[in-house]
Amino acid sequence: xxxxxxxxxGPQEPPDILENPPGSRGPRLGADEWVARxxxxxxxxxxxxxxxxRVFERIGWWxxxxxxxxxxxxxxxxxxGGFQLQVGIDALVIALLAVGLxxxxxxxxxxxxxxVAFFGFGAYGYALLSSxxxxxxxxxLPAIVSLPVMVIAAAILGLAVGLPSRRLIGDYLAIVTxxxxxxxxxxxxxxxxAKLGGPNGITGIDPIRSFGxxxxxxxxxxxxxxxxxxxxxxxxRLLDTSRTGRAWRAVRxxxxxxxxxxxxxxxxxxLAFACGAMxxxxxxxxxxxxxxxxxxxxxxxxxxxxxxxxLILGGSGSIAGAATGALVVMVIYDGLLRxxxxxxxxxxxxxxLTLLARLRPWRRLAxxxxxxxxxxxxxxxxxxxxxxxxxxxxxxxxWLARHWxxxxxxxxxxxxxxxxILVCMLxxxxxxxxxxxxxxxxxxxxxxxxxxxxxxxVEPSITRQLLIGAILIVMMIARPQGLFGQxxxxxxx
Amino acid sequence: xxxxxxxxxxxxxxxxxxxxxxxxxxxxxxxxxxxxFAHGDLYMVxxxxxxxVIQWFGGAAHVNIPVPLLLVIMxxxxxxxxxxxxxxxxxxxYRPLRDAGRIAPLITAxxxxxxxxxxxxxxxxxxxxEYNTPEFISLSSGIQVGLVTIDSVQIMVIVxxxxxxxxxxLVVNRTRLGRQMRAVAGDREAAEMLGINVNFTIAATFFLGxxxxxxxxxxxxxxxNQVTNTIGFIAGLKAFTAAVVGGIGSLPGxxxxxxxxxxxxxxxTGYVSSTYTNLLVFxxxxxxxxxxxxxxxxxxxxxxx
Numbered sequence: 038x039x040x041x042x043x044x045x046x047g048p049q050e051p052p053d054i055l056e057n058p059p060g061s062r063g064p065r066l067g068a069d070e071w072v073a074r075x076x077x078x079x080x081x082x083x084x085x086x087x088x089x090x091r092v093f094e095r096i097g098w099w100x101x102x103x104x105x106x107x108x109x110x111x112x113x114x115x116x117x118g119g120f121q122l123q124v125g126i127d128a129l130v131i132a133l134l135a136v137g138l139x140x141x142x143x144x145x146x147x148x149x150x151x152x153v154a155f156f157g158f159g160a161y162g163y164a165l166l167s168s169x170x171x172x173x174x175x176x177x178l179p180a181i182v183s184l185p186v187m188v189i190a191a192a193i194l195g196l197a198v199g200l201p202s203r204r205l206i207g208d209y210l211a212i213v214t215x216x217x218x219x220x221x222x223x224x225x226x227x228x229x230x231a232k233l234g235g236p237n238g239i240t241g242i243d244p245i246r247s248f249g250x251x252x253x254x255x256x257x258x259x260x261x262x263x264x265x266x267x268x269x270x271x272x273x274r275l276l277d278t279s280r281t282g283r284a285w286r287a288v289r290x291x292x293x294x295x296x297x298x299x300x301x302x303x304x305x306x307x308l309a310f311a312c313g314a315m316x317x318x319x320x321x322x323x324x325x326x327x328x329x330x331x332x333x334x335x336x337x338x339x340x341x342x343x344x345x346x347x348l349i350l351g352g353s354g355s356i357a358g359a360a361t362g363a364l365v366v367m368v369i370y371d372g373l374l375r376x377x378x379x380x381x382x383x384x385x386x387x388x389x390l391t392l393l394a395r396l397r398p399w400r401r402l403a404x405x406x407x408x409x410x411x412x413x414x415x416x417x418x419x420x421x422x423x424x425x426x427x428x429x430x431x432x433x434x435x436w437l438a439r440h441w442x443x444x445x446x447x448x449x450x451x452x453x454x455x456x457x458i459l460v461c462m463l464x465x466x467x468x469x470x471x472x473x474x475x476x477x478x479x480x481x482x483x484x485x486x487x488x489x490x491x492x493x494x495v496e497p498s499i500t501r502q503l504l505i506g507a508i509l510i511v512m513m514i515a516r517p518q519g520l521f522g523q524x525x526x527x528x529x530x
Numbered sequence: 531x532x533x534x535x536x537x538x539x540x541x542x543x544x545x546x547x548x549x550x551x552x553x554x555x556x557x558x559x560x561x562x563x564x565x566x567f568a569h570g571d572l573y574m575v576x577x578x579x580x581x582x583v584i585q586w587f588g589g590a591a592h593v594n595i596p597v598p599l600l601l602v603i604m605x606x607x608x609x610x611x612x613x614x615x616x617x618x619x620x621x622x623x624y625r626p627l628r629d630a631g632r633i634a635p636l637i638t639a640x641x642x643x644x645x646x647x648x649x650x651x652x653x654x655x656x657x658x659x660e661y662n663t664p665e666f667i668s669l670s671s672g673i674q675v676g677l678v679t680i681d682s683v684q685i686m687v688i689v690x691x692x693x694x695x696x697x698x699x700l701v702v703n704r705t706r707l708g709r710q711m712r713a714v715a716g717d718r719e720a721a722e723m724l725g726i727n728v729n730f731t732i733a734a735t736f737f738l739g740x741x742x743x744x745x746x747x748x749x750x751x752x753x754x755n756q757v758t759n760t761i762g763f764i765a766g767l768k769a770f771t772a773a774v775v776g777g778i779g780s781l782p783g784x785x786x787x788x789x790x791x792x793x794x795x796x797x798x799t800g801y802v803s804s805t806y807t808n809l810l811v812f813x814x815x816x817x818x819x820x821x822x823x824x825x826x827x828x829x830x831x832x833x834x835x
Contacts, residue, residue, distance in 0.1 A: 142633070146633065148632075148633050148636055148637075150640075201820045202819075202820065208563070208565050208632065208636070209819060209823050211565065211636055212565070212770070212774060212815075212819060213816055213819050213820070215767075216767070216771075216812045216815050216816055216819075217816065219767060219808075219812055220809060220812040220813065220816070223808045223809040223812065224809060227805045227806060227809060228809070338644075338763070339644075342640060342641070342644050345637060345640065346641075349637060453652070453653045456649070456652065456653065457653070460649070461618075463622075464618050464621070464622045467621075467622055468621070492652060493652075496652055499648050499651050499652045500652075502644065502648040502651075503645060503648045503649065503652065505641075505644065506641045506642070506643075506644035506645030506648060507641070507645060508641070509637055509638065509640060509641025509644070510623050510638050510641040510642055510645060513623075513627060513630075513634050513635075513637055513638040513641070514623065514626045514627065514638070517630065517634055
């Protein structure tokens with residue numbers, strides 16, 4: 038055997054056996070045993086966090102789900118008030134929707150932009166079947182009848198939408214479904230106003246009533262939704278690990294290869310569509326019963342974007358991720374409406390968390406934080422010295438607005454300019470080199486605080502929409518696998 | 531007959547407008563294979579820019595510079611600023627995702643659209659801003675052709691839109707930049723190997739497309755008078771329909787699709803009811819998509835393995 042087949046300076050052949058890093062345990066790197074243990078080769082967090090992740094994953098899925106469900110069911114007894122309960126219900130509805138959307142987008146890889154129409158279809162269907170809307174006396178079907186009827190009808194509608202568009206790939210499917218969603222909103226707004234109520238919607242919908250139980254309180258709907266969500270997640274988990282689930286993922290990764298493996302690609306896609314539609318319609322019926330009224334605006338694009346934000350934040354492709362993402366998004370979304378102080382904690386907390394997570398080493402982090410604090414006090418002092426009206430924060434504003442952030446007497450116009458400049462600076466931050474980024478970060482954070490205190494906190498309902506849009510953009514760029522998802526390691530090390 | 535001709539004129543005018551927006555849409559799709567859902571919101575931003583230009587020069591009733599100059603400033607400013615916004619959008623949000631598969635950029639595009647719409651709501655409020663075009667361009671200054679009157683704003687919109695379309699055609703077919711754009715659209719990797727600055731070309735495409743949308747926004751303001759933050763979404767959907775009906779990625783197709791949608795909309799409004807306009811236009815799109823997914827002038831794409 039020659040010692041240097043490529044000459045002494047030629048490229049060295051890689052060693053046959055990959056060496057484990059010193060001190061690590063477990064099977065040898067690259068061995069079959071090792072691959073099997075990695076379960077699809079995931080990327081774990083560094084250090085003890087990754088270890089905790091591994092321990093967590095070793096617990097079976099159903100104890101985890103059961104514990105999460107129990108925790109959810111116990112929350113109201115910890116003294117959740119009326120508002121928190123409503124947030125909880127909204128979050129559970131969005132979670133149910135996100136879990137359903139996950140089938141279509143996360144597993145089957147079909148971009149369905151008309152998903153909310155199925156939610157609306159379920160809600161409107163329940164509203165027609167279980168209210169006084171049709172005929173003189175109304176139909177008033179009990180929920181035990183109308184709920185399954187609507188779920189099955191939604192599955193058929195899902196097939197009907199999916200059937201002609203099954204050949205459309207990627208973008209074209211997105212277009213058709215987007216227009217399907219828009220057409221649904223137009224339809225409910227304009228067609229048959231006597232029955233569908235036009236923009237005024239349908240009111241006076243029966244609550245869910247079956248087996249002698251009538252759900253009228255929010256707590257009742259909360260428990261119902263927890264149960265429905267847990268059952269749906271369990272069923273979907275079983276579906277995920279079944280032949281069908283594997284077929285969906287195969288079709289997502291490569292339809293041609295899947296077809297070569299005798300997977301009926303079109304049928305599998307249609308099934309995903311129908312399953313997603315069923316979950317959405319289920320969420321819709323419960324939503325209609327809980328709200329006792331439905332309006333076309335409940336099923337418009339903002340809800341679609343909310344559900345997508347939930348799915349993307351949690352990590353598309355994972356059931357638990359979709360549900361968790363929905364809870365996080367809804368807490369941010371509804372938390373912003375509550376009061377300025379809580380929203381402020383949320384805002385500054387998010388900035389701090391992002392800095393903590395992204396800025397390394399800690400010396401840079403400390404320098405940025407110290408510089409920002411100093412800049413704030415300096416700017417405030419200078420502005421106060423120049424003019425009194427420049428720092429005229431109202432008595433209701435927080436400590437920060439009175440001592441650190443400049444809040445002028447008439448904050449709207451400067452706040453608007455601040456917002457525009459902030460967006461420009463954020464874009465600039467991405468472009469510049471690391472050193473400049475560190476330096477630019479200080480005024481950007483201060484400017485963000487300024488815009489927050491002058492404009493965003495004043496308009497919470499707009500701010501939360503902006504935040505949802507920003508979540509979608511930033512997540513797709515920075516962490517497409519979602520906050521809780523794990524990136525699959527593509528190449529074997 | 532009079533109704534027919536009047537609706538014909540309306541349809542051609544709005545069709546020209548949709549065609550302009552659809553052109554940008556199609557161009558971006560051509561080079562990046564990306565459905566830029568945020569394109570309609572660029573149109574909305576353009577409309578707001580036009581409105582503020584009118585305000586800066588004294589408001590509609592007391593314009594303190596010559597009206598033609600005002601119009602030039604409106605269009606140029608809208609084109610430059612909205613074009614810049616388009617470039618920023620590409621640089622910030624789409625470039626990092628260029629090789630990230632099909633779904634990720636689409637979701638980003640939805641996010642950007644939502645973000646822009648709500649930014650406008652935050653900055654300008656939800657009230658309608660009015661151009662009050664008749665205050666500075668007299669309604670009676672149009673021409674009478676047979677039974678119908680075409681007012682001067684409509685003439686200007688049609689002429690300008692056609693000029694822009696021709697200009698774009700010249701840019702794409704005759705200039706160096708246009709050749710680079712077509713090369714990138716054809717095969718990005720090969721174009722890069724041949725020394726074409728792909729990033730610059732894509733940014734330029736976004737600039738041109740966004741500038742057209744911005745100018746279309748100003749035209750919409752002059753024509754329809756009212757501007758609010760949600761006009762972008764609907765106009766985006768219509769332009770999108772136009773691009774798809776004409777064959778997405780094909781520039782003559784986008785213009786043709788724009789006229790088809792504009793005329794369909796005008797005749798539906800004139801002869802059926804304005805309530806069902808959007809529903810029928812969306813229905814038209816779904817039918818075209820299902821019957822001929824590659825559009826009227828598009829070519830069916832072979833799926834590469």
